[in-house]
Amino acid sequence: MYAALAIFGAVLSTLVLPLPEELTLLGAGWWAQAGALPLWAAWLSAWLAIVVGDTASYLIGRGFLPGLLRTRLGKRIVSPDLRNWAEDLVRRHGFRAILIGRFLVGLRGPVYLAIGAAKYPLLRFELINGAVGMVEVALLVGLGYRFGQSANLAHEVRWIEVAVAIALAAVLVLPVLLPRLVRKHRREPTV
Numbered sequence: 001m002y003a004a005l006a007i008f009g010a011v012l013s014t015l016v017l018p019l020p021e022e023l024t025l026l027g028a029g030w031w032a033q034a035g036a037l038p039l040w041a042a043w044l045s046a047w048l049a050i051v052v053g054d055t056a057s058y059l060i061g062r063g064f065l066p067g068l069l070r071t072r073l074g075k076r077i078v079s080p081d082l083r084n085w086a087e088d089l090v091r092r093h094g095f096r097a098i099l100i101g102r103f104l105v106g107l108r109g110p111v112y113l114a115i116g117a118a119k120y121p122l123l124r125f126e127l128i129n130g131a132v133g134m135v136e137v138a139l140l141v142g143l144g145y146r147f148g149q150s151a152n153l154a155h156e157v158r159w160i161e162v163a164v165a166i167a168l169a170a171v172l173v174l175p176v177l178l179p180r181l182v183r184k185h186r187r188e189p190t191v
Contacts, residue, residue: 029144061116
């Protein structure tokens with residue numbers, strides 16, 4: 001029970017944390033393989049979390065985004081012409097927008113906000129997103145489960161995790177530190 005709630009919370013937290021939802025789905029499968037809960041429970045809790053999270057993005061877009069975009073700041077961010085074009089595009093190609101949004105890792109939230117702002121029908125959104133999410137969650141949780149069965153591969157992945165952490169640290173820290181080091185080096189007089 002607690003493991004299912006933890007998976008639900010971890011997947012749902014990707015709404016606000018800069019963490020790809022796909023990683024938490026893989027982790028849910030791995031956790032199920034480790035014996036924390038049955039595979040079907042990991043899948044169900046992860047699927048429910050994505051449905052709740054995507055619905056929240058949609059509803060925020062539907063309720064608050066149109067008002068924000070009518071303000072002076074909103075018109076500066078998204079021009080009225082661009083907004084009308086985007087809303088018309090969602091009305092004409094809503095299914096494709098939802099389908100593509102489900103697989104855009106970094107842009108899923110903004111796409112679902114825009115779909116909500118375009119007043120796309122909620123029931124249709126839920127049916128399409130839920131069905132596509134069902135397939136995605138089954139695939140990723142299943143891959144995580146299968147991945148967890150391989151002890152050798154899991155050991156190798158530990159080194160991949162370390163390499164990814166070092167690369168992320170370099171990408172996040174070097175742009176901050178490098179200009180400071182260059183400025184400091186320029187200020188020091190040469191002898």
